[in-house]
Amino acid sequence: MKSELELRGVQQRFHARDVPGGYLTAVDDVSFKLAAAPPQIVSLVGQSGSGKSTIARNVLGLQKPTAGTVLYGGKDIFKLNRAEYDEYRRDVQPVFQDPYAIFNPFYRVDRALWKAVKKFDLASTRAAGLELIEESLRAVRLEPENVLGRYPHQLSGGQRQRIMLARVHMLRPSFIIADEPVSMLDAQVRKHFLDILLDFQREHGMTTLFITHDLSTVYYLGGEVMVITKGQLVERGPVSTVMHQPTHPYTKLLLDSIPQPDPDQRWTTRITPDELDHLDTPTEATQPETPIL
Numbered sequence: 001m002k003s004e005l006e007l008r009g010v011q012q013r014f015h016a017r018d019v020p021g022g023y024l025t026a027v028d029d030v031s032f033k034l035a036a037a038p039p040q041i042v043s044l045v046g047q048s049g050s051g052k053s054t055i056a057r058n059v060l061g062l063q064k065p066t067a068g069t070v071l072y073g074g075k076d077i078f079k080l081n082r083a084e085y086d087e088y089r090r091d092v093q094p095v096f097q098d099p100y101a102i103f104n105p106f107y108r109v110d111r112a113l114w115k116a117v118k119k120f121d122l123a124s125t126r127a128a129g130l131e132l133i134e135e136s137l138r139a140v141r142l143e144p145e146n147v148l149g150r151y152p153h154q155l156s157g158g159q160r161q162r163i164m165l166a167r168v169h170m171l172r173p174s175f176i177i178a179d180e181p182v183s184m185l186d187a188q189v190r191k192h193f194l195d196i197l198l199d200f201q202r203e204h205g206m207t208t209l210f211i212t213h214d215l216s217t218v219y220y221l222g223g224e225v226m227v228i229t230k231g232q233l234v235e236r237g238p239v240s241t242v243m244h245q246p247t248h249p250y251t252k253l254l255l256d257s258i259p260q261p262d263p264d265q266r267w268t269t270r271i272t273p274d275e276l277d278h279l280d281t282p283t284e285a286t287q288p289e290t291p292i293l
C-alpha cells in the first residue's frame with residue numbers, strides 16, 4: 001500500500017469546435033496531495049462543468065492528462081509496471097454516482113462481490129469468500145439475506161450504492177475516489193452513505209476524495225475541502241475555516257448561493273381549505289403573488 005496520491009500540475013484539454021482556439025481546458029494546472037495516513041476526507045467542490053469528474057478520471061487513470069502527472073507512491077501512474085499497476089488498481093477504488101451502470105443487469109449482484117474475491121484472491125475457499133462478503137455487507141448496514149441472490153433492478157439505488165461500498169470494504173483500499181456518489185439519493189439514504197464513508201475513515205483508515213457540488217454534504221463530512229472553478233483550484237483548507245472565512249470570491253459566491261433558513265422570517269400567508277382544493281389543478285390560483293413574506 002502506497003502512502004500518497006498526488007496531482008502535479010495536471011492539465012486536461014479537450015477538443016471543442018465551438019470554443020475559440022478549438023479546445024477547452026477542463027483542468028488547469030491542478031496540484032494537490034492526498035495522504036493515506038492519517039486517513040482523511042477531502043472534498044472537491046465546484047459547480048457543474050468545473051472539472052471535478054475529469055480530475056476523478058485523471059486520478060483513477062481513466063484519462064491521461066494532457067500535461068502534468070498523477071503520482072501514486074511517487075510514481076507516474078501511467079508508467080507503472082504490471083505489479084505496481086495491480087497494486088494501484090486495488091489500492092485506489094472508485095465509487096460513482098450511478099452504480100446501476102456498473103452492474104450487469106443479467107447477473108445477480110453477488111457477482112460483483114465474487115469477482116472482487118476472485119480477482120484479488122481475497123479468500124482461499126468458497127465458505128471463506130461468502131463469510132467475507134457477508135461481513136462486508138453488514139459493515140455497510142445491509143442484511144446479506146436481503147440482497148444476495150437479487151438482480152440490480154430489484155434493489156434500491158441506495159442499496160446498490162452500498163453494495164459498491166461493500167466491495168470497497170472487502171478490498172480495504174487506502175484511497176476512495178467518490179464522484180458525486182450521493183446526488184441521486186434522498187436525504188436519509190445519503191446520510192447513511194456518508195456515515196459509512198466516515199466509518200471507513202475512522203475504523204479502516206481509508207482516505208476519501210469526495211467529489212460534489214453540494215456544500216451541505218461537504219459540511220456534514222468535515223475534514224478538508226478544495227474549491228474548484230473553471231478547472232482551477234482556488235482554495236483548500238479545513239471545512240470549518242473555508243466555510244466560515246472563505247478567502248476566494250468564488251467560494252464566497254458558492255456559500256452565498258446556499259439558501260439560509262431565517263428564524264426571524266415567518267410564513268404569514270394563510271392557506272385556506274378552499275385553496276388546498278385547488279392544488280391539484282396547476283392554475284394561477286396555486287401561485288399566490290407573495291407566497292412567503
Ligand SMILES: Nc1ncnc2c1ncn2[C@@H]1O[C@H](COP(=O)(O)OP(=O)(O)OP(=O)(O)O)[C@@H](O)[C@H]1O
Pocket residue numbers: 014015024026046047048049050051052053054055213
Ligand atoms: N471527453 C470530453 N470531451 C470534451 N469535453 C469534455 C470531456 N469531458 C469533459 N469535458 C468538458 O470538460 C469540462 C469539465 O467537465 P467535468 O465533467 O469534469 O465537470 P464537472 O465539474 O464534473 O461537472 P458535473 O458536476 O456536471 O459532472 C466541461 O466543460 C465538459 O463539457
